[in-house]
Amino acid sequence: MKPILETIDTRFGTASKHAFSRGNTLPYTGVPFGMNYFVPQTSDQEGSWFFDPHLPIFQGIRLTHQPSPWIGDYSWLLLTPITGEISGDTLFHRQSSYNLDRAIFNPHFLKIFSERYQIETQLTPTCYGASIQLRQIQGKKLSLYLHAADDLSLEQIDERTVSLGQIGLTETNKSPLVMFTALAFSTDILSINQVGQDWRIDLAESEAQVQLATSFISKEQAFFNLPKQDFTETRVDAKKSWEDLLGRFDVVETGPVDRTFFDHCLYRLFLFPQTFYEVSEQGEEIHINLASGTIKPGLLFTNNGFWDTFRTSFPLFALIIPEYYRQFLEGFLNSYRDTGYLPKWPAPDERGMMPGTLIDGLIADSACKNMAPELEEEFLKAMIKTATKADPKAINGRHGLAQYQKLGYLSTDFHESVSHTLDYAYSDFCISTCAAKLGQEELAQTYAHYSKNYQNLFDSETGYMRARDVDGNFRPDFSPYSWGRDYAECSAIQASLGVLHDISGLSQLMGGKEAFSNYLLKACQSLPLFETTGYGYEIHEMSEMATAPFGQLAISNQPSFHIPYLFRYSNYPQYTSLLIKTLRQKAFRAGWDAYPGDEDNGSLSAWYVWSALGLYPTCPGKASYDLGIPLFDHLRVYLADKNHWLDIRTQQNHEHFHFVKNCQLDEKEVQSIRHQDLLDAQTLNFTLSWLPNH
Template identity: 25%
Template structure:
């Protein structure tokens, strides 16, 4: 009997150990939750791209196809020039008749597997297997031909030049922003494991025995004999010159295998994503979270190469003096949440980025802070100058590794000397003089033609977002001036930070455009007025969204609307108001950027991101908790249409990261966060001082989305917000959750989040 019991015990132990092993074998690391295909198909706006890259690296690639459902790959990319740009240099493997060779081979494909650090695919007609691994400025393609035929590599540059020098391929491609600016050249150095038997130039469909091609659609063709069934191409990319591209290749990939690159890339991604650890929730919840976090690392990109970098802001090569240089940052989108996220988890990186902004200003003739820096220079897209928000937000949260005075000078000059007209880099003109005198950007009268040269034909004046956005920028300038002890500047910009009041309609409680005579434009429809994209009065979004665009002074907006009850009623009305037309396509044909709708709210565009948190200011935090969880469930999913649309370099994804954690920075520049409703049972944010900030939920379950009570760092907490300093040294926000709202928690006026100042 004793022997039987021992056997039974041994069997149980074996099964327990087997179960434990299975659990360990099934454990996922953070990068395993990333789904680069999430959101690749959007409702109307530019979707996400399945991008292979290391965190904040110059070398980014994604499959060249018309959209995710496209059945054809247009060659293999060597580098993507921007988030929405096409590739510089396309590589096409080919086997077949020479007469059929084209500059870029378009082929159907199968068995595609893509991660943030690797790519593999099978090319159907070519019967070719592709494997890819990359580093920061270099990569390797492994190409296996399955046909017993002559094999070719076709290398294409859209506008530039390519050359076979007897040992390697050298090339350059000219890239220029559609908004003008300096030309940028991307240089290529490519080494092969086999020497071609013949080299051709493809020109006008003819193969010519030459080794150098230049101009539009420059294309060289390398031919290899039948016995060559496998090719390895190791290449480096540079913005400086081909010699530097070669050095980048030799430094990063010359002695590495694809497997080693992929292993190292995986490790780098786990290090970056692992700065936030989440527990609880479903696998889909974690996929949405870590995919969103991965997308915040796609820009800006580090373009320092061996201690030097090429700057399109002055067209010169500079020494970086030990501080890496970053560009390609769409600040209008990323100031809201991406930069604040980086302040929290990557402060050294954020300081380097702000130092890059200051360098850009210094390299430009005007010493203006950039608004939309790309590898081709500052494209001055969108409206306002929100770089000042990234500066004051970082500084007030403890980042002092940059020259605040120089940053202030550049920001002040950008706001006061450059025109406020959207999408323009022109100096200030008559509209800006009017704005300085009257405190608002004027709209054209009904039927009046545009007569101001700095106004861009398609983007129009956008007078409401310009007025509101500039009021916020001037509030940011006031806060920086205060930190610098510049009392006169502080008082001047502080007074101008209230300019949004000049467009507040006292009867409708909307922000309503005025003409040059100070009259509200009439008749008016807050849903539809303003022409294409509502740009004659707003910008991409309608008046319902811009009703809330006073990020720096929500408390004053509450009072303008008549108090907390009216404020909450107006928020409710926005989420309930229908599109107002019989067919959706009528609405979206005019407002294609205003998608992801819940009523008139647009989850798909960045000016809406802070709006769900505004119930906290109106004494109804339970409505913020409900709305955030519903929006996350409705619009962010682990599938091809898992984003509502306008994901600009982490702009929207950072909203998801913060919101799933359970808090959000409504006002960059005020070092505080609004509390929402966390997705996970527990989340741990690793701070740079080797301490952690934890968000822990008691009574956790997916349906328990309402906060019943809270403690912060062990003390009872009854406010729907907290300060950055509460977490900077590590701490715990503990939330007790329930299925039904506690309509007393955080509802007192004295508990509302601060606005304008923490004083």
């Protein structure tokens, strides 16, 4: 059975706080990869954590662009339906309790009943807006408050239409960011009043349909973006847009597991990146170039952290929704054309967050899978320019570029120097891969040589990747349990395994296969100890690792995503399936506390989906998959490029069978699978066992 949209509760993973994450998600209602998402706001006192699934308080529907609480929101707008007079000007004075049991939180449909005002609010989205139905069940006339952090202006166009404008600045570059909002009501507007910095619109009736749309282009474009259909028809279209993507997975037989969490992960997978282009009345795709403030042709996407998503999300897009992947690539190339750099963490323009320039991973992955050959030459130039052109603002490109080029590593002068160095070495592998694909052998060899720079930070005495100063001396006060400072959101234990592109080289560096195997065993068997040296306090990733009984395998965060699959390269390949199945059973749950840590832009959900398939793209940029252990007895996956279904079957899929006895691709036994072979295959069969093979 294909996923049923109405059974997906978007609140999974929302029971999170600043100090501890169970997903750090928001219950987005929207269309896949939409420009706007809609969330009921429960509090304005918790900053980025403005929704609490346990708090039955409703301050209004928030139109949001927040991709992560650590990034924060921008160009947001709160719409609060009320009746009667309000005694004060704050959100506290306007808020109402709402009935948790009567509320519906679906990807395509949101329904809230306000107890104070006896108003039923229903919303269904479009890419650029939403259709909203308001009904006051006692027949009282409706009013709507509008609230934003930006300066909010309002212009009444006619008796049923208003235009909003809110002016802000982007977080990093401080570029002007103007969002225009069009609101069209099905009933007359009786009056409009400004209340402090907010606006109140009084309506003539107790029921109203509100058509809403936004634009970053112009007021006129916002009106053009308004939903063209009524609420019911809009809801049908929103449902179809989700079902087209979710329906590419068909769980024929679940076996001894529940599919609820898997379906939720599929929903999370198709949220990011978000659309940041619009379609003009002439049918042309256009976007605002935030670097210049001008309107440019072409696609553009935003709200995506490549440090997170290159590992799992985009390789899954390549397999499941290749037609979307090609659009994303075009959009990312337009980012480069607009700014001179490939994006790292756009929201909406570049935030400069996290180490590396890891969009290189998805470019190399798309090249080795032949996703968009017509773009490869320009992408190669963009990768090289991003890797070799320093940004005076230290936002775009490689931080510490001159030093990295001189020393072959970043020194202790730079924050998170080890993580940056390892990620740069991986990016150099990606550049080499793309150059080789285009027949540029000399360039490929040059960057293949650079890709070995990770070796410059390996300390054979301790067995870890360590920070060096400019003279080549290792940092003296070293502890493998120390988080931060030299490492991004991890310690030396996890970071030292971050050589995705040269696992055999890393294994040799550590002393050979046996030493590499022992390193992995020790990491998983060790106590989850940590030291706060780099941060000065306990960050939530430390807390999540410490409270989960998985040793130093901090599955809550991206540097550990591939670690279970590294056992495939060790003396204990059977341990991969043991770890994966145990993590699935113990670290994830179908509830508001769904995840073992931050569900960043769909990346942790994608990790879970890969685990359910029994496959994993350990190194994006290499067109092959390592074997894991499937979740279901029988899962069908639609491969759009080949227009056929791949059947993944699991024999002896008992709850206590944690090992893979054998795996066959079209009746041929395999230990790993090439991407093209998977696309051409009809069946992938796993047989599980109680004890491992010997």
